[in-house]
Amino acid sequence: MSMRKAFVPILLAYAIISLACVYIVLPEGYETSGETGNGSTGWSAVATNIGKSESGDLRIEITIRNETGDWSAMDADDNKPASLTNSGKSISCDTIFVSTGGHRLAPGFQMRGYTVGTKTEPVTQLIYVECAGAEATPGSILSIPYTYVTGQYNYYEQDKNKVEANLDINLDEVITNLVYPIAEQIDGLIQQPDIEIVAINKVTLTLTGVQRTESNLQFAWKTYNPGDYPTYVHIGNPPVIGDDGILYGFYQTPDIISVPITPAGGTAEWTTEVLVPPNVIGFYILLSVETGKARLFANYAIDITDK
16 A cells, blocks of 8 residues: 555466456446546546645545556555646655555455554555645546556566556546446456355365444455365455445465365365444455466455445
8 A cells, every 4th residue: 555654565366357247327427537548448436525634735525436457556656645636737646555454355346445564463554645735616526646566466577567557536526426336347257255266276165154343343264175186275364345435354374374174175264354333234245266276366345245
């Protein structure tokens, strides 16, 4: 997650961008920006609130949206400042929190915050930029250089074909009526909780239970191994995103989180959990499953909006 005052590493990967038939439902007046400069569309962003920080700096709260057509992670470029431009004059903006927090977000989804801190003490980070000594006068444009990757996470090719792009946000248009997390319905993207996922070595993975408490969501997982050799199926600690547009779950690469071994001809069961506020509903699990070969992960959006 990019910022000038802190640094958190992000492990990313690349895959071919897949095209899908979509229909778009946007609030009135919603205009996106996110041209990558190479003729394709990457991420877009809009301002959702413009005000002052506690120190009196201009603060621009932002929602980002995945328009790549594939699962994607993005992050503001640490090596390039954001800038606020008006009437040919430009000022640098050095406080930048614009990122997916390391996670891959489903295509057509949008978000306004993510989890930072530590696994034991997670903190919600809203997406925003602050510009010291600036004013958002009519005609102002906020420009944010960023990078993104698409497709499956591959441990061995984390930064392959990373794309550099730019977000240009018209600050005359502040959108306050966005609906989270889905902005663009994509056929076949959302999976039901009873889906059987074929993972590495033809092991099947199922979500067998979802339990909600006042502070978290707990997921029960089960694998079945039809093969002749024991197998691990890594899924990390899957995050969730709900109707407040916050992506909950501290990011760790899914291959380093331990899971029980699934014996030949047998099953394994375990649980994961993620901290969520009690007043947020409409959740989707953003699941990464080790598939095809070791340390290569496919992505699934699982509907648990009834929890």
